Amino acid sequence: MVETIIDGKIIERVSEIARLRLSEIEKEKFEEEFERILKKFSIIDEIKVGEKELYYVVDNVNVLRKDSESKPFNNINGIKNNFNKIEDEYIIVPRNL
Amino acid sequence: MFTKDLIENLSCGSLEEQFHKKIETIQKKDNEINSFITLCLEDAEKSSKIIQKKINDGSQGRLSGLIISIKDNIAVSNIRMTCGSKALENYIAPYDATIINSIKKEDGIIIGKCNMDEFACGSDGTSSYFGLTKNPRNIDYVSGGSSSGSAASVAADFADLSIGSDTGGSIRCPASFCGVYGLKPSYGLVSRYGVSDMAMSMEGPGPFAKDTYGIALLLDVIAGKDPRDTMTVDSNNSYLSVVENYRYENIKNMKIAYAKEFFEGIDEKIKNIILDKIGILESQGAKIEQVSLPNIKYVIPIYYLIVFSEFSSAMSKFDGFKYGNYIPGQDIVEAVSNTRESSMGTEVKRRILLGTFITMEEFRGRWYTKALKARSAIKEDFERIFKTHDLLIGPTMPMLPPKIGERITDPPAMYSSDILTASANLAGICASSQPVGEIKGLSVGLQLHANSLCESKLLKGMRAVEIACGGM
Numbered sequence: 001m002v003e004t005i006i007d008g009k010i011i012e013r014v015s016e017i018a019r020l021r022l023s024e025i026e027k028e029k030f031e032e033e034f035e036r037i038l039k040k041f042s043i044i045d046e047i048k049v050g051e052k053e054l055y056y057v058v059d060n061v062n063v064l065r066k067d068s069e070s071k072p073f074n075n076i077n078g079i080k081n082n083f084n085k086i087e088d089e090y091i092i093v094p095r096n097l
Numbered sequence: 098m099f100t101k102d103l104i105e106n107l108s109c110g111s112l113e114e115q116f117h118k119k120i121e122t123i124q125k126k127d128n129e130i131n132s133f134i135t136l137c138l139e140d141a142e143k144s145s146k147i148i149q150k151k152i153n154d155g156s157q158g159r160l161s162g163l164i165i166s167i168k169d170n171i172a173v174s175n176i177r178m179t180c181g182s183k184a185l186e187n188y189i190a191p192y193d194a195t196i197i198n199s200i201k202k203e204d205g206i207i208i209g210k211c212n213m214d215e216f217a218c219g220s221d222g223t224s225s226y227f228g229l230t231k232n233p234r235n236i237d238y239v240s241g242g243s244s245s246g247s248a249a250s251v252a253a254d255f256a257d258l259s260i261g262s263d264t265g266g267s268i269r270c271p272a273s274f275c276g277v278y279g280l281k282p283s284y285g286l287v288s289r290y291g292v293s294d295m296a297m298s299m300e301g302p303g304p305f306a307k308d309t310y311g312i313a314l315l316l317d318v319i320a321g322k323d324p325r326d327t328m329t330v331d332s333n334n335s336y337l338s339v340v341e342n343y344r345y346e347n348i349k350n351m352k353i354a355y356a357k358e359f360f361e362g363i364d365e366k367i368k369n370i371i372l373d374k375i376g377i378l379e380s381q382g383a384k385i386e387q388v389s390l391p392n393i394k395y396v397i398p399i400y401y402l403i404v405f406s407e408f409s410s411a412m413s414k415f416d417g418f419k420y421g422n423y424i425p426g427q428d429i430v431e432a433v434s435n436t437r438e439s440s441m442g443t444e445v446k447r448r449i450l451l452g453t454f455i456t457m458e459e460f461r462g463r464w465y466t467k468a469l470k471a472r473s474a475i476k477e478d479f480e481r482i483f484k485t486h487d488l489l490i491g492p493t494m495p496m497l498p499p500k501i502g503e504r505i506t507d508p509p510a511m512y513s514s515d516i517l518t519a520s521a522n523l524a525g526i527c528a529s530s531q532p533v534g535e536i537k538g539l540s541v542g543l544q545l546h547a548n549s550l551c552e553s554k555l556l557k558g559m560r561a562v563e564i565a566c567g568g569m
Contacts, residue, residue, distance in 0.1 A: 011450075014453050014454045018450055018453040019416075019433045019434050019437060020434060020441075021434040021438040026446070030447065033508055034450070034454070036508075040398070041397075041398035041464075043394065044402075044471050046395070049467060049474070073192075075174070075192060078192070082191070083418075083420065084417060084420070084423040093429055094425065094427065095429070
């Protein structure tokens with residue numbers, strides 16, 4: 001059973017949180033699709049998961065490494081060349097406030 | 098063994114000649130197939146000259162001048178890395194992934210970066226911003242994905258070996274469709290450092306080749322502990338010697354399971370080919386037994402719910418400021434939203450939104466946490482089988498490659514094509530695909546699974562199937 005209701009409001013909220021602007025056509029399309037996808041996926045309710053532990057990919061826990069001296073990265077310019085807008089040593093981004 | 102002969106030929110012939118032959122083939126045929134996004138011919142030619150000198154004095158590495166193509170979500174220093182997306186159209190990788198380092202050290206020649214579904218979101222190789230990859234066996238058909246160009250470049254003989262990545266079947270599906278060998282290593286066997294992440298708890302890079310020998314050789318080079326990927330484990334295995342020392346009679350000790358659920362609802366002709374091969378293995382002495390995977394019907398929802406969640410989180414770094422395509426805006430939020438809207442394709446957007454949705458506080462328990470718990474059920478199914486069996490055998494794909502233009506675009510139907518491959522990623526175990534037959538010129542792949550870090554068993558199984566199919 002799907003108690004999750006997908007409507008226009010939810011799609012708007014999700015698109016805002018995901019920082020992903022959507023066209024009106026996309027909003028309608030995704031609303032219809034998501035309802036259908038999640039309805040299909042609600043079949044997982046049949047699995048009794050109550051007592052199950054959360055899944056972890058590997059069994060080892062907290063793999064700690066020894067502190068070691070950092071090795072300088074030798075291609076800083078390679079990173080900087082990918083910056084879109086740069087002034088001196090800084091990346092320019094639009095106003096936040 | 099094809100790859101072995103190739104290495105022997107390289108060591109007594111001219112590497113440059115081989116290299117130029119490959120380039121000719123690429124220039125003649127890749128316009129149509131579209132398996133490469135970026136070629137690095139100058140660097141490759143330089144390496145070929147250096148490696149030729151090493152061959153001349155007998156000091157070459159294990160890959161000894163084999164031509165290797167790399168999926169474009171894996172960083173090769175100073176070469177463009179796009180992940181098949183407009184978002185990274187002009188991104189130049191500033192460093193080598195750990196596995197690229199290893200390949201270079203062992204004298205593999207990197208020829209180019211391979212086409213792929215955008216950010217690995219797809220199973221047919223058609224969602225790349227750089228155009229779809231056609232199947233070299235028949236260009237009217239899709240190549241499979243998401244490692245579309247990796248499989249196609251090996252099938253078309255543009256490369257001797259290739260590296261792809263597999264999150265839910267992205268190595269095995271195109272290997273099956275293009276008729277080449279592909280192996281998805283156990284989670285943790287191969288370093289992910291320098292691989293653009295899609296779903297971090299399930300993905301990993303792995304090899305493509307034309308035979309088991311090639312798979313084992315490349316796996317030997319890329320496997321093992323990497324301090325830069327804390328999930329990696331040691332590998333002291335020499336996979337190549339496992340394949341080289343395999344003898345025909347070794348099949349007599351093999352216990353192979355097949356799950357009836359893997360044969361339900363699949364193409365009848367594929368079913369018959371796979372059952373025929375299982376029959377041959379049995380007649381050669383393998384012990385074949387039927388087992389049950391009761392939870393297979395839950396694999397697609399569990400897999401996709403986890404993929405959506407991990408993917409939406411992985412994609413949040415693409416804001417356009419530090420690298421990649423950028424569209425300005427009034428403020429930060431608008432700029433990021435504009436950038437992401439204009440640089441990502443439909444399936445990428447769909448997954449980001451669904452992932453954001455199911456990890457929101459009020460829905461997380463209903464979807465994401467439940468999927469994580471259910472994931473254990475899949476793992477337990479496999480653990481049970483591998484307590485008593487070495488391998489699990491079945492088809493790789495439930496259907497033949499679809500014709501280009503006739504592919505299914507409805508999301509739930511599209512996702513269902515991963516039904517036979519995604520469970521290996523949920524369980525973290527290893528699995529392979531290899532060509533075992535043809536239907537009207539289209540390849541059929543056979544899939545083997547082995548327990549986590551039991552790649553030696555998997556390779557023995559692959560070799561047994563290779564021999565059963567008449568391979569040398």
